[in-house]
Amino acid sequence: xxxxxxxxxxxxxxxxxxxxxxxxxxxxxxxxxxxxxxxxxxxxxxxxxxxxxxxxxxxxxxxxxxxxxxxxxxxxxxxxxxxxxxxxxxxxxxxxxxxxxxxxxxxxxxxxxxxxxxxxxxxxxxxxxxxxxxxxxxxxxxxxxxxxxxxxxxxxxxxxxxxxxxxxxxxxxxxxxxxxxxxxxxxxxxxxxxxxxxxxxxxxxxxxxxxxxxxxxxxxxxxxxxxxxxxxxxxxxxxxxxxxxxxxxxxxxxxxxxxxxxxxxxxxxxxxxxxxxxxxxx
Amino acid sequence: xxxxxxxxxxxxxxxxxxxxxxxxxxxxxxxxxxxxxxxxxxxxxxxxxxxxxxxxxxxxxxxxxxxxxxxxxxxxxxxxxxxxxxxxxxxxxxxxxxxxxxxxxxxxxxxxxxxxxxxxxxxxxxxxxxxxxxxxxxxxxxxxxxxxxxxxxxxxxxxxxxxxxxxxxxxxxxxxxxxxxxxxxxxxxxxxxxxxxxxxxxxxxxxxxxxxxxxxxxxxxxxxxxxxxxxxxxxxxxxxxxxxxxxxxxxxxxxxxxxxxxxxxxxxxxxxxxxxxxxxxx
Numbered sequence: 001x002x003x004x005x006x007x008x009x010x011x012x013x014x015x016x017x018x019x020x021x022x023x024x025x026x027x028x029x030x031x032x033x034x035x036x037x038x039x040x041x042x043x044x045x046x047x048x049x050x051x052x053x054x055x056x057x058x059x060x061x062x063x064x065x066x067x068x069x070x071x072x073x074x075x076x077x078x079x080x081x082x083x084x085x086x087x088x089x090x091x092x093x094x095x096x097x098x099x100x101x102x103x104x105x106x107x108x109x110x111x112x113x114x115x116x117x118x119x120x121x122x123x124x125x126x127x128x129x130x131x132x133x134x135x136x137x138x139x140x141x142x143x144x145x146x147x148x149x150x151x152x153x154x155x156x157x158x159x160x161x162x163x164x165x166x167x168x169x170x171x172x173x174x175x176x177x178x179x180x181x182x183x184x185x186x187x188x189x190x191x192x193x194x195x196x197x198x199x200x201x202x203x204x205x206x207x208x209x210x211x212x213x214x215x216x217x218x219x220x221x222x223x224x225x226x227x228x229x230x231x232x233x234x235x236x237x238x239x240x241x242x243x244x245x246x247x248x249x250x251x252x253x254x255x256x257x258x259x260x261x262x263x264x265x266x267x268x269x270x271x272x273x274x275x276x277x278x279x280x281x282x
Numbered sequence: 283x284x285x286x287x288x289x290x291x292x293x294x295x296x297x298x299x300x301x302x303x304x305x306x307x308x309x310x311x312x313x314x315x316x317x318x319x320x321x322x323x324x325x326x327x328x329x330x331x332x333x334x335x336x337x338x339x340x341x342x343x344x345x346x347x348x349x350x351x352x353x354x355x356x357x358x359x360x361x362x363x364x365x366x367x368x369x370x371x372x373x374x375x376x377x378x379x380x381x382x383x384x385x386x387x388x389x390x391x392x393x394x395x396x397x398x399x400x401x402x403x404x405x406x407x408x409x410x411x412x413x414x415x416x417x418x419x420x421x422x423x424x425x426x427x428x429x430x431x432x433x434x435x436x437x438x439x440x441x442x443x444x445x446x447x448x449x450x451x452x453x454x455x456x457x458x459x460x461x462x463x464x465x466x467x468x469x470x471x472x473x474x475x476x477x478x479x480x481x482x483x484x485x486x487x488x489x490x491x492x493x494x495x496x497x498x499x500x501x502x503x504x505x506x507x508x509x510x511x512x513x514x515x516x517x518x519x520x521x522x523x524x525x526x527x528x529x530x531x532x533x534x535x536x537x538x539x540x541x542x543x544x545x546x547x548x549x550x551x552x553x554x555x556x557x558x559x560x561x562x563x564x
Contacts, residue, residue: 005303014380018300019308021287021394026301027373028432029311060433061440089381091309098296099371099396101432101439101463112303114381140434141420149431150310150383151342152422157383158343181383 006077006113014114023110024103025093029149031110032056033091035243036074037118039278041084044243046074048206052146053092059145062094063106073111081115087244089114091148118244126271129251129263130166130240134229135159137170137178137201144200153181167240169253172201175228183242184208185250187227187235188266194231197224207241207274214273220266237264239271247271288359288395296396305392306385307375311431313392314338315373317525318356319400321560323366326525328356330488334428335374341427344376345388355393363397369526371396373430400526408553411533411545412448412522416511417441419452419460419483426482435463449522451535454483457510465524466490467532469509469517470548476513479506489523489556496555502548519546529553 005017025031034049050067057065070090078088095107135156140149156168160181169185170178178196179185184205186195193215196202215222232238236259238250247270249263263271287299307313316331332349339347352372360370377389417438422431438450442463451467452460460478461467466487468477475497478484497504514520518541520532529552531545545553 007303014304015302017303019303020297021289021299021301021373021396022296023308024436026305026308026313027315027430028436029430030433030436031308033309060437091303098398101436102443103436103440104443114303116380136423138423140422140431141418142434147433148309148311149422149433151312151429151431152424154306154310154312154383154385155342158385161384161386 002081003083003116004077004081004114006073006111008111009073011077011080014116017112017114019110019112020096022099023093023096025091025110025148027099028101029147030060030103031091031093031148032060032062032146033089033148034146036088036090037243037278038078038084038086038088042280043078043088044278045206045210048209049090052204052206053090056146057092057109059142060094060147062092062109065092065109070111074113077113077115083115083117085118086115087118089116121248125166126248127263129249129261131164131252131255132167132169132180132250133160133163133165134171134254135168137172139170142200143202144198144204146203157181171229175230176226177229177232178202180240180242180245183240183245183248186211186239186241187232188237188264189231189235191221191266193220193222193266194227195222195224196226205242207243207246210274210277211241211247211270214270214277218269218273233258235259237267239267247274284363285365285398286359286363286396288355288393290393291355293359293362296398299394301392301394302378304381305375305378307373307392307430309381310383311429312342312385313373313375313430314342314428315371315430316428318370318372319525319560320360320366320368320370324562325360325370326560327488327492330491331372334486334488335372338428339374339391341424342376342429344374344391347374347391352393356395359395359397365397365399367400369398369400371398403530407448408530409545411531411543413446413534413537414449414451414462414532415442415445415447416453416536417450419454421452424482425484426480426486428485439463451514453511457512458508459511459514460484462522462524462527465522465527465530468493468521468523469514470519470546471513471517473503473548475502475504475548476509477504477506478508487524489525489528492556492559493523493529493552496552496559500551500555515540517541519549521549521552529556
């Protein structure tokens with residue numbers, strides 16, 4: 001079960017994989033990506049990830065690429081790595097060209113894929129919930145496009161760890177609760193779920209969508225609407241969701257406990273629902 | 283006079299230079315850069331560029347790096363390339379590590395340098411002035427840090443070219459004039475120069491600073507203050523400035539001519555002043 005990388009189809013150990021310095025992903029952050037998780041050798045929501053990647057590429061006017069070739073490249077490396085519980089990282093950059101802001105006519109997109117074993121979160125974190133901090137959202141205004149321009153996310157995540165927390169939540173200058181550094185966020189109050197609507201300010205999360213599907217099936221009320229930091233503190237439950245995050249309870253925000261401080265009943269139900277989907281029994 | 287690249291001191295032709303896919307510059311845009319121009323074999327404002335790079339690295343909490351080693355790396359490659367009129371590109375990324383938003387303890391910064399011949403702008407563009415378009419500023423809120431997160435800049439530049447213009451000017455949602463995609467901007471009205479003050483929303487341009495120095499010496503009045511799109515249209519002269527841009531007159535904004543539509547007297551004077559500085563006679 002080797003961890004592997006592929007750069008335009010050339011397969012190597014991850015540490016040996018390289019790209020040209022003039023790959024625009026390196027000099028302009030001009031690349032988009034997806035992270036796809038497998039459970040028991042099966043990729044969860046693979047088509048939805050490919051669709052979102054295509055949307056990101058289109059938003060940045062990358063040269064179009066047949067979905068079949070992307071799909072084949074991912075499946076090929078995933079099968080070769082033989083890792084049942086894998087995180088597949090798929091990055092597509094606009095291409096390689098002498099450095100120039102303008103990208104002109106179509107260039108060949110570069111495809112980089114890695115397959116790694118997922119490091120599971122500690123059971124205690126899943127049971128007791130995570131502490132998070134809030135940070136001002138200083139990101140660009142197109143966070144719906146999943147680019148590798150992740151410096152503010154990296155800085156916020158590190159700030160959270162340095163503060164002894166697990167993650168940071170981006171808050172707009174109007175006080176609106178947006179999302180985590182690599183996850184979306186839901187709050188629960190009086191049995192009703194609230195999450196930021198799909199706007200250019202948040203990522204259209206695949207796990208967010210799976211959670212919404214489970215809510216519909218289980219007849220849980222959900223409001224996709226803007227809500228404020230104060231609503232977060234008043235919530236009975238808060239959770240983060242994402243491909244690797246799955247559904248993760250938030251126990252405290254900026255040191256203030258949320259609800260009873262552990263994993264709430266609805267959060268647990270949605271986590272179980274997601275895992276059931278993932279292993280094909282949901 | 284070969285065009286050369288150096289990756290952590292290993293010198294190759296530019297096309298052959300590579301970096302690991304897990305260089306954080308590639309997966310997180312977690313890298314900062316400078317472009318330095320030489321005139322007659324002499325690097326202009328080299329120390330100011332190194333200082334700004336250090337400031338960018340510090341703002342992102344990169345591991346500190348002795349300025350001497352950076353200086354030596356650039357000078358070494360520049361001298362080896364023997365290009366009198368060169369554009370030296372210097373990119374420092376946080377380091378190489380298995381993909382993870384958090385960067386934890388210090389890692390070794392990666393140093394990539396290229397030295398290329400400068401392609402001079404057509405004389406006609408310098409004489410008649412450039413057409414520019416305006417675009418909404420959707421960039422992140424720390425444009426004072428010179429990172430490689432340049433997707434909005436690349437998109438705006440390409441949009442300008444597609445519209446038959448030379449560059450795009452970022453306008454805030456409040457209508458404030460910020461800067462070009464790789465340059466700062468000055469407007470001139472009634473003999474007084476106006477430019478955006480140094481805030482987190484614009485790059486603290488080295489050429490901007492050289493222009494301000496020339497203005498002081500030549501007793502030209504300058505106001506560093508916020509100004510609006512309307513002020514741009516009412517200006518007698520507008521120009522862009524930057525390391526490769528130098529001082530470039532703007533003849534039209536969104537199709538509306540500025541002043542008499544060519545290079546204005548003050549713009550010409552500042553261009554001449556900058557070139558005199560560059561060749562060591564100013």
